[in-house]
Each structure stands twice: as C-alpha cells, then as structure tokens.
Amino acid sequence: CNDDNELSEFLESGIYRFQNPNAVFIDPVRVLNRSYTRFRVSPSAYYSRFFQSKSKHHGELEVSSDSKKRKRKQKKPHNLNERERVAEQRHQKVKPVLLKAHEALLGATDLLIAMEKFTSSFRSSTTEPAAGGGGGQSFVELGRVWQAPMYEITLNYQQSSAIDHCSEQSVLPLFNSLVANETNDDVEADVLNRKYILPRGGCFYMSDLGQIHSLIPVESDYGVNLIVIDPPWENGSAHQKSMYPTLPNRYFLSLPIRQLTHTDGALVALWITNREKLHNFVEKELFPAWGVKYAATFYWLKVKADGSLISELDLFHHRPYECLLLGYCSREVSNLENRSTPRPVKDDQIVISIPGDYSRKPPVGALLLEHAPGPKPARCIELFAREMTAGWISWGNEPLHFQESKYFLGD
Numbered sequence: 341c342n343d344d345n346e347l348s349e350f351l352e353s354g355i356y357r358f359q360n361p362n363a364v365f366i367d368p369v370r371v372l373n374r375s376y377t378r379f380r381v382s383p384s385a386y387y388s389r390f391f392q393s394k395s396k397h398h399g400e401l402e403v404s405s406d407s408k409k410r411k412r413k414q415k416k417p418h419n420l421n422e423r424e425r426v427a428e429q430r431h432q433k434v435k436p437v438l439l440k441a442h443e444a445l446l447g448a449t450d451l452l453i454a455m456e457k458f459t460s461s462f463r464s465s466t467t468e469p470a471a472g473g474g475g476g477q478s479f480v481e482l483g484r485v486w487q488a489p490m491y492e493i494t495l496n497y498q499q500s501s502a503i504d505h506c507s508e509q510s511v512l513p514l515f516n517s518l519v520a521n522e523t524n525d526d527v528e529a530d531v532l533n534r535k536y537i538l539p540r541g542g543c544f545y546m547s548d549l550g551q552i553h554s555l556i557p558v559e560s561d562y563g564v565n566l567i568v569i570d571p572p573w574e575n576g577s578a579h580q581k582s583m584y585p586t587l588p589n590r591y592f593l594s595l596p597i598r599q600l601t602h603t604d605g606a607l608v609a610l611w612i613t614n615r616e617k618l619h620n621f622v623e624k625e626l627f628p629a630w631g632v633k634y635a636a637t638f639y640w641l642k643v644k645a646d647g648s649l650i651s652e653l654d655l656f657h658h659r660p661y662e663c664l665l666l667g668y669c670s671r672e673v674s675n676l677e678n679r680s681t682p683r684p685v686k687d688d689q690i691v692i693s694i695p696g697d698y699s700r701k702p703p704v705g706a707l708l709l710e711h712a713p714g715p716k717p718a719r720c721i722e723l724f725a726r727e728m729t730a731g732w733i734s735w736g737n738e739p740l741h742f743q744e745s746k747y748f749l750g751d
C-alpha cells in the first residue's frame with residue numbers, strides 16, 4: 341500500500357512524503373548519509389541533545405520542563421507592540437498549515453514507530469554521552485591567530501580512489517584555499533592530529549567573510565544555481581554567543597550573491613529566525629541588495645522523537661519552527677521577471693524533523709534541487725556552513741566543524 345512505499349522510500353532516502361502535499365518529514369541522519377560511501381553519520385552524535393541532561397543543555401528540547409512552561413506562559417499576556425502584532429498575525433496565518441502538517445505526522449504511525457525504534461536503538465546502545473556539543477577543534481579561533489596561513493590539511497586517499505595513482509596524499513593550506521575531494525569516495529583528512537571525513541565531490545573554503553570574494557567565479561558559467569545561507573544573525577542570547585560569533589545585519593548586505601549566481605540564475609534559500617525585525621530587513625533591504633526576488637517561505641517544524649512539538653506552537657518567543665525564505669537571483673536585473681524555472685517553488689511548505697545540535701539546520705538541499713534553475717546537476721553552495729555535502733561547496737569560518745570523525749561511525 342502507499343504507506344508501505346512511503347516508509348521504504350523514507351528508510352532509503354530519509355525523506356517521508358505525506359499525502360498532504362505541503363509537508364515532508366526528514367531524518368537528517370539518513371539524508372546526510374547519502375553524501376557518504378564508506379562512513380555513516382553517527383545518530384547518537386547528531387541527536388546528541390537527547391543524551392544531555394536538562395540542566396546541562398540549552399535550546400528547544402528542554403522547554404518540556406513544566407516550571408519553564410509556566411514562566412514563559414506568564415510572560416505572554418502583555419500588550420503587544422506594533423512589531424509584535426505583525427509577528428503574531430504572521431504566526432496566526434501559518435498556524436493552520438503547521439497544524440495540518442503536524443496532524444499528518446501524527447497520523448503516519450508507521451513512520452513514528454520507525455523513528456521511535458531508530459532513536460531508542462542508538463540510545464540504548466550508547467552509555468556514553470554522545471559526541472556532539474563542545475570539545476571539537478575551534479576553527480574560528482584557529483583562523484584568527486597569526487599562524488593561520490601556515491596550518492595545513494592532509495587528504496589521505498584510499499589506494500583505489502587516488503586521482504593521481506602516484507600520490508596518495510595531498511597537503512593543502514587549511515584557510516583561504518579551496519580544498520576539494522575530487523574523488524568518488526569519502527576521503528579521510530588530518531588537521532592538527534584530528535581526523536575529518538570529506539564527502540565525494542565536496543569542497544570547502546574556510547575563511548572569514550572578508551575573503552568571500554575569492555569564491556566569485558571568473559566566468560559566470562561557473563556560477564551556482566542553488567545558494568543556501570544560514571547567517572550568524574545576532575539574537576542577544578549569551579548561549580548563542582558562546583557557540584559562534586555573530587554579525588550585525590549590515591554585514592550581510594555585501595554578500596556577493598549576484599556575482600556567485602550562474603548565468604541561468606540561482607535559487608536562494610535563506611534561514612531566518614522568527615524576529616519580525618529580521619523579516620522586515622530581509623524583505624526591504626537584504627533581498628533587494630542581493631538582487632533576489634522573493635518566491636516562497638518554507639517552515640522547519642521541530643519535533644521530538646515521539647512526534648510531539650518541541651514547544652507549544654503559540655509560545656511567543658520560542659516558536660517550535662523557523663523560516664526558510666526562498667527567492668530567485670538573476671545575474672541581470674532585467675532577467676528577473678522573464679526567468680523560467682523547471683518547477684516553480686510552492687509557498688508554505690513544511691519540513692518536519694527532530695533537531696540536532698544547537699542551531700544546526702536540517703539538510704534541505706535535496707528538497708530544493710528540483711526548483712533550482714539552470715543545467716543539471718545544479719551547482720550548489722552553502723554559505724556560513726558548518727558541514728560539507730557531496731558535490732557542494734561549503735563556505736564559512738568553520739565548514740569542517742561537523743566533519744570531524746567523532747560525528748561518524750567508522751568504515
């Protein structure tokens with residue numbers, strides 16, 4: 341029957357398509373695994389927040405504590421200011437779509453049972469807290485020291501996958517250089533005695549924002565068709581500040597989105613938080629500055645392993661969802677109106693998943709690819725990335741963060 345097909349497809353791809361055409365459930369671990377041949381992403385490391393005690397970890401999963409709920413609820417009934425009213429209207433508009441998507445998930449019993457089995461299997465097989473969280477190499481710090489230009493990465497090719505059969509290793513600068521795994525296999529790499537796994541066809545450029553212009557292709561035919569961006573927005577939270585540096589909004593205005601775009605155009609996907617000020621900034625300043633025409637909004641609805649929402653839908657400052665704004669960019673301003681896309685992107689699509697580490701976004705690239713203009717396979721880039729994807733370019737000041745071997749189950 342249809343549900344069985346959906347489930348077996350999900351077990352294969354990590355994407356479960358409900359009968360409700362506006363919603364999908366994704367298991368990031370399965371989706372990410374599609375980038376690797378020999379290695380597997382460690383579920384216990386991905387879902388490490390399951391293992392951390394409530395008092396230790398920060399973020400949405402802890403909001404189930406009753407006292408916290410009460411505190412947050414008490415805060416709510418105050419007079420909303422103008423901006424909060426607009427935010428509330430926006431929320432009320434999308435709420436029915438989110439509820440319908442959540443209903444679809446709760447109705448997919450086969451999927452919920454599979455996820456419960458999956459998460460309990462790695463929970464019971466691990467006694468140690470999972471690998472996630474802190475303790476890894478801080479590339480942000482490393483990139484700031486005077487020795488940064490001297491740090492290197494060593495790529496160790498498997499005998500069979502060595503591009504040039506004579507060289508089984510290549511040594512490249514770690515920062516401000518394009519490091520590519522041009523083979524069809526995972527490659528293990530070393531940086532300062534730690535191991536990293538680079539997916540096939542994946543490359544990264546690790547630098548500060550100041551060097552991003554090095555990525556602009558000399559010829560626009562080499563530009564990209566899909567650009568996923570997750571900027572380090574400021575949000576005032578002390579916890580966030582301890583996880584990675586943030587930047588004021590004006591810094592993002594100068595991102596060279598149009599210069600990175602392929603002659604045939606690009607689909608741009610931008611993660612934003614629920615702050616109304618940010619919605620305004622993107623709509624009125626950022627997209628116009630980038631030459632991006634708004635097309636649709638996707639919502640990432642966050643659930644726990646049992647399918648329940650990580651927080652109440654109406655909790656004003658802690659919504660259990662985040663927005664992904666989509667738009668099209670054309671190299672020539674005049675082309676924006678008569679651009680043709682293979683499959684125009686539909687508004688209000690809901691992507692449901694269990695969140696991973698702090699601020700880690702689900703891998704939505706696979707869902708966006710079919711909407712990217714230009715030749716296939718689409719050329720893709722992720723900006724402010726903390727991980728790599730097969731065939732993609734990852735740029736940011738720590739694109740190797742989740743590539744460390746502790747986030748993988750060996751080969």
Ligand code: SAM
Binds near residue numbers: 726737
């Ligand atoms: N999408 C990522 C994920 O799913 O894990 C999270 C990205 S996080 C919101 C933003 C990233 O931007 C962080 O890795 C942060 O270190 C990086 N960043 C902050 N300031 C930067 C700068 N000046 N240049 C480059 N990257 C920067």
